[in-house]
Amino acid sequence: MSKLSVDDLNPAIRNVQYAVRGELAIKAEQYRVKVQQNPTSHGLPFNHVISSNIGNPQQKGLDQPPLTFVRQVAALMDYRDLKNIAPNAFPKDVIARADELWEEIGSIGAYSHSQGVPLIRRHVAEFIQARDGYPAYPEHIFLTGGASAGVSLLISMLISDPGKSGILIPIPQYPLYTATLAQFSGAPIPYYLDETNGWSTSVNEIRSLLEKTRQEGKVQPKALVIINPGNPTGALIDRNTQDEIVHLCEQYNLVLLADEVYQTNLHRPETHPFTSFKKVVVESGKDVALVSFHSISKGVFGECGRRGGYFECTNISDDIIAMIYKMVSVTLCPPLQGQIGVDCMVRPPKKGEESYALWEKETNAIHKALAERIRHMVAALNAVEGVSCVDSPGALYLYPQIQLSDKAIEAAKSVGKAPDVFYALALLDATGICVVPGSGFGQKEGEHHYRLTCLCPGVEEYVGKLVEFHEDFTKKYPHV
């Protein structure tokens, strides 16, 4: 083995943590392999691992079917001859869509424009305009390989002074943000969401933090991250709070980074609708710099493996857009099959088109199943002594709080684990269900949570196992 050691590497890398694919996920993968290799003699108390650690609807075992339209267009772009070899295999609107994309792109084996195929960016702009009622411009849109790539790039650009450039992030947060800040030596400025009020965002709390940071004078706040609908919380921010957030960004000269990848995962849209920050910024008339992120990995699409998404820049000057272009050009271009996915997401089949009925049926089924599962899971979890769970109106997750006894906390300490990690490992060992401990997302001192996805098949059995485990765990480590 060579002399190269961890000490020779960039020390910032050591501080990067990403719990969603961390210790729990690695152990779950080992169990999965064990079960696969010894189906009848694995010696584990379960026969399959349920990966509830990650919002990955189409993964094996969850098997949310892909939307047929998307896959048909993708297949025709992959293998153009199919149009002639199997002309009856595809609806007319699918063939027309593939023809139109082919006319623009040619082979998807070619690099595209680094910012994304111009025609697809035009379609994204039309989608945004139809959603918000205000113009959007293809030149301000960057297609990406999923939202994460864009978030990482923007954060790396905003950290002008390592250790001193600060970015406000919600707690709990999706750990991409803390991981990226650690990688690029940015200073996280955590603001806490209010669990007692449905995980709401408090502008007063953010303002106090900004004042405190200003007085201390060590960190220069550069940007505010908002995740709406929330991850892991599933909360939706009301319009009034959105207005206040934009006002705050103007006052403190913050770039607003709006992670809106769950914008179509709405379980009670009548009471908890989604409003984009693009719309709020435009209607405010303020010159707040906004970057908003979207993705094909979530929503009803769930096309995580295709790696597609986009971000839109609002009130960002042309010279900064040119710098972003320069940076994405080094990575050549986003995956073409991800870009094709974005086109299908922003231009779904319309009423009257051949694919419309199936599209509607498939997407309705996904929305309905998710809403029903969440309702069922929230009710079941809240019925358990020592578990409380906010009823999420959005996204794909629940983030229940669990009461752990002093005995459990001691037992965790004795094996060198955080109490919530100890709990989640025990849950995995007993049930095969892999969740992510709250410490991976952040929580108040002394509180314990876990995040689980609401993507399981057979929700009764799934939540039943969670409940049974919690009761057994509490018996083993009782509150005195």
Added chain:
Amino acid sequence: MSKLSVDDLNPAIRNVQYAVRGELAIKAEQYRVKVQQNPTSHGLPFNHVISSNIGNPQQKGLDQPPLTFVRQVAALMDYRDLKNIAPNAFPKDVIARADELWEEIGSIGAYSHSQGVPLIRRHVAEFIQARDGYPAYPEHIFLTGGASAGVSLLISMLISDPGKSGILIPIPQYPLYTATLAQFSGAPIPYYLDETNGWSTSVNEIRSLLEKTRQEGKVQPKALVIINPGNPTGALIDRNTQDEIVHLCEQYNLVLLADEVYQTNLHRPETHPFTSFKKVVVESGKDVALVSFHSISKGVFGECGRRGGYFECTNISDDIIAMIYKMVSVTLCPPLQGQIGVDCMVRPPKKGEESYALWEKETNAIHKALAERIRHMVAALNAVEGVSCVDSPGALYLYPQIQLSDKAIEAAKSVGKAPDVFYALALLDATGICVVPGSGFGQKEGEHHYRLTCLCPGVEEYVGKLVEFHEDFTKKYPHV
């Protein structure tokens, strides 16, 4: 417009340069749009833009056809029902391949293992073992979204001390290296390739540089980048030099970063064969840390838009592998259609399988066409007064040197351009051919080159235009 200005951004970003998609490419794109929008009245002296700035074989206008096998497997993975809807559209081995991948992966709409699908990594290991004759291990292989993503990650990890951690890079080089070093504030230590000796690599030159760097004591060399076959040079490094390079890396404790993405683009394999650095390191018995990169974007594949590739770690400790895993896990996973592409690249159809004959025909045609074009282009360019061009035995490019007169250099200066940029802009304006000026790759003071791809259709017309332009340019700016 918001108050956010370029001065608020990470200053390292400003130093990033990537000429392959820079000024020339942006202007070429503008011409392309102009011609497209006004096909009969564009007012330009050409009717199509030829993008010779980038190794992108399947792009519109070049139209190297994709390999059928790859596209058939990809389409079946995209749209699984095709197997039943159009059972006769696919050869048996294609269906078997897709079934095998489906069995392992399930939907390609799901995130995979962050390091890449385990089965595909096993196939990569088998490919490496068959190529080199020595074992390779799936745990040491990371699938990536093209080679660039891996190169960027590894360099970012190796720069432990911004401004002081040095990486040796060849000049001329592929500008991904200087761009990535600029982004992460690494110190490039440029070593010059010898044009008079077929762009060969001189170990003595590298050694002197290392001694000089050591004496100056400002920069700590951490790694040595080797591009083999070379980009932009097309040179192949002989085995003896490879042995010396490995010895040098051991002596100076350098990580060897071997960019081997052109390993199958060999135009005279009998005299200029490819030997992987993995093989050389293993046979040396030395514990040199090596990371070698491969890609589906080059070779006969040319599947750039799919974004697929891998890197293999040799003599890298498990704790460093775990850190690399942690970093790639933040980006979730490489595009699944890129991973499928890697599987097809490392497991092409075998003799006796239904797809073999077509595969052989298609790949032979690509190899043959490239070798013939290069032979033709080198001969035509070398016949021009003031142009000299090394006859590349590998990769996809030529890197001719051009003699520019004092008049031309003055004319360039008067418009604030580097002389080679001035030449390349004039070439684009006159012919629609977009090449990359040598300053984007690096060249000795006072020398001028450009890189052009050898991927054009109609080589006679293409090279004819280059020759004619050079003669006109020399008439306009004569040597006195």
